[in-house]
Amino acid sequence: xxxxxxxxxxxxxxxxxxxxxxIFASLAAIVSNKAGVVNIGIEGTMLISxxxxxxxxxxxxxxxxxxxxxxxxxxxxxxxxxxxALHLKTDITLTGIALNLFxxxxxxxxxxxxxxxKGMSGxxxxxxxxxxxxxxxxxxxxxxxxxxxxxxxxxxxxxCVFLTFVLLYKLPVGLRIRAVGESEGAVASVxxxxxxxxxxxxxxSGIFSGLGGIFMSMGYVSWFSKDMIAxxxxxxxxxxxxxxxxxxxxxxxxxxxGFADALSNYLQSLQVPAELVMMIPYVTTVxxxxxxxxxxxxxxKFKKEGKNESKINSYVN
Numbered sequence: 001x002x003x004x005x006x007x008x009x010x011x012x013x014x015x016x017x018x019x020x021x022x023i024f025a026s027l028a029a030i031v032s033n034k035a036g037v038v039n040i041g042i043e044g045t046m047l048i049s050x051x052x053x054x055x056x057x058x059x060x061x062x063x064x065x066x067x068x069x070x071x072x073x074x075x076x077x078x079x080x081x082x083x084x085a086l087h088l089k090t091d092i093t094l095t096g097i098a099l100n101l102f103x104x105x106x107x108x109x110x111x112x113x114x115x116x117x118k119g120m121s122g123x124x125x126x127x128x129x130x131x132x133x134x135x136x137x138x139x140x141x142x143x144x145x146x147x148x149x150x151x152x153x154x155x156x157x158x159x160c161v162f163l164t165f166v167l168l169y170k171l172p173v174g175l176r177i178r179a180v181g182e183s184e185g186a187v188a189s190v191x192x193x194x195x196x197x198x199x200x201x202x203x204x205s206g207i208f209s210g211l212g213g214i215f216m217s218m219g220y221v222s223w224f225s226k227d228m229i230a231x232x233x234x235x236x237x238x239x240x241x242x243x244x245x246x247x248x249x250x251x252x253x254x255x256x257x258g259f260a261d262a263l264s265n266y267l268q269s270l271q272v273p274a275e276l277v278m279m280i281p282y283v284t285t286v287x288x289x290x291x292x293x294x295x296x297x298x299x300x301k302f303k304k305e306g307k308n309e310s311k312i313n314s315y316v317n
Contacts, residue, residue, distance in 0.1 A: 046074075
């Protein structure tokens, strides 16, 4: 039964679709982590952006304005996190958790104040980012059914993977972000502002998080609901770790998690216990991190043994 599901083009279409918010969120994790800042607040930032995108698109009846407003909301959330963690010197992890908790309750409160809706924006006529049918490819059997016809933000997510690689490894700002993460003392010694560089990294993280949140409410569905991000921000942190902090590796890990998410969605239509189906993406996350941790510990142990052997040989000689 599962093999039959996996063998369909609609399933692989769904994999790319559900992977989109994870890809955006994992790119947010990459940029912030490269600067030495673990952004736990990605989940909350996505949730805030998803609500703002729905509200603004509904009131203005303009998709582009809604998307830009959602991105701006993500940047604002990132700036709040940066101000607390970098300027006020609060613990970045606790600040991120506080942002997540604030977003969970604050978005529902704001939705009720603005619309009177409780838990879901049912009264709003919010807009959706359009889908794109790729010329030529859409007419290719199998491939066209999988790749073509996705939301515009899905294609943007894959483009952002390439742009993130260029940013981090080809541009001066990326070099500074990576340098701060590796040795902030060395960066400060040459006269560069460490706080400013980390703030830039968090702003970029907020942009990617905002795009992920916008997709959830203006691409994946056409409404906002309570805690609709459903842990994707935390899954993205796992994808970034499994991808070893590289754009390509993180993309592959995000698609793996997207595969698990799509599989759980398909299994819901079968006579499978709902509790088992809903836990599939999260079990995949735990298993993935476990495999990653085992491999990393084995590699570190091998390096340590190699260094010890080198020391012994030097003493003998």
